[in-house]
Amino acid sequence: MQVDADDVVTRGGSRVSEAGAGWHCGTPARHAELPDGVQRFSWRHPRVLWRSRNDVIAKVFGDPSHAMRRKWVATLAERDADPAFTIVREQPEFSFLLLGDTGEGDRSQYAVVPPMLAVGADTDFMVVCSDVIYPAGELDGYPGKFFRPYADYQAPIYAIPGNHDWYDGLTGFMRVFCDVTGDAEPPPWRGPLGPLLRRLWWRPGPAAAATLAEVGKWRADERRHPFQPGPYWAVDTPSLRIVGIDTGITGGIDRDQAAWLRRVSAGDKPKLLVTGKPLYVDDSSRPGPIEGGGTIDEIVRDPDHHYVAAIGGDIHNYQRYPVPVGDRVIQYVVSGGGGAFMHATHTIPKTTVVDEGGFRCYPLRGDSLSRYSRLYGRWTRLSRLFELTPAEAARVVSHRLGMPTTRPDGGVSPRPSLRARLVAVLLGVPRRHRHRPRLLRLPVRRLPQRFRSELADWDRPPFFKNFLRVNVTETELTIRCYGVTGCGENELDPPCEDEVTISLR
Ligand SMILES: [Fe+2]
Secondary structure (H helix, E strand, O other), rough: OOOOOOOOOOOOOOOOOHHHOOOHHHHHHHOOOOOOOOOOOOOOOOOHHHHOHHHHHHHHHOOOOHHHHHHHHHHHOOOOOOOOEEEEEOOEEEEEEEEEEOOOOOOHHHOHHHHHHHHOOOEEEEEOOOOOOOOOOOOHHHHHHHHHOOOOOOOEEEEEOOHHHHHOOOOOHHHHHOOOOOOOOOOOOOOOOOOHHHHHHHHOOOOHHHHHHHHHHOOOOOOOOHHHHOOEEEEOOOEEEEEOOOOOOOOOEOHHHHHHHHHHHHHOOOOEEEEOOOEEOOEEEOOEEEOOEEHHHHHHHOOOEEEEEEEEOOOOOOOEEEEEEEEEEEEEEEOOOOOOOOOOOOOOOOOOOOHHOOOOEOOOHHHHHHHHHHHHHHHHHHHHHHOOOHHHHHHHHHHHOOOOOOOOOOOOOOOOOOHHHHHHHOOOOOOOOOOOOOOOOOOOOOOHHHHHHHHHHOOOOOOOEEEEEEEOOOEEEEEEEEOOOHHHHHHHHOOEEEEEEEEEO
């Protein structure tokens, strides 16, 4: 399978102009009118912090998701579920939408919906890839953060869980997507106090009767909300097999899921992996450990498995790495900008895992730096020090990484000002290929979830959200990344920020 060499087409958008990035909005967007009852999502709320406590617990006491997933799968097996966990579709030509990290239920999630419907209302199904519900996958979040935002999408929606969906032990996810009720108890924790602490802390709590009734009402339309075989699954078509895996809280998979993954990966049919955690991100490889040995990426790279691409959520932006593997190229994609707060791209060094010329990201590093400089300016009340215009930010990124600006309006001055260079250092723009954090650097990526989310979540354009539309024919797979600016002029005609076509022959 060959990937076209000049495979990227951009039609307007952030790579062409500041207006295309959404910096100068002309008309208000429809998302400004939100349905009644939509609330601002805030990580400052004590209840939100308490409900996401299992993030800390899993890191201290060990990730319990492998053992708990086995219990969920055992429950499915008792129902005589097909062990192949496969949805069969007869059509060789089809299309689907892919949204990553959606579930905050606030304005930034709703902003994605009109452009998504404008571009993808005719698609055959949709996949939500990672973090369906923030902060903790709870069932009572589903009406406002999943069912209602996508109520106008008429085709089936499937999902794979992200780390946040596991913070309630996957209880809400299994109820909504797999029709399984009950709980999966985590295994005993390490240490003498482990069992006691587990009982005190890891308790999703029963869902209220009103919540169950409301979820049941939304789920009544089984054409749009069909039950999927399990937390991991495959969609098998005559031309392509899409394989969705559940990477739990910390990014690995259990040995039973790995055995299933090897089974569904066998054979000549081209395959596309959809994963909660990306295998390449921020210019580094994260191969994804398998319980007992081996990695997810080893399975993807195996030439007998014929993977053409691997798309992961978890990181809330878009990145694409066309990685040479033997005589092939596998497209490794990050697509987590489907609704939640934005992760910075300006901290990505000039790429080394692939040539920078083949790498794509959205937002552009300069736009990401400009956005963060404004946020830091507002937070510190030092906006005259921090704030960089998009053009200033693009120039200083170009200067530090030693490469030309992406769009022409950023490349006016060959040398950025001392202030711009200081802000770039403070906000973590690396020097060329350098990955190591600098002493002067302010926190941008390595912040606790609460502070990072607060810093990077905003309700005004440009949003820099993204979604994918994937078109499949008998001979080709095309992945298009659409940018969501939040501006009215882009709402029904969102810019295509990246496009790659892969031969399936
Ligand atoms: Fe996320």
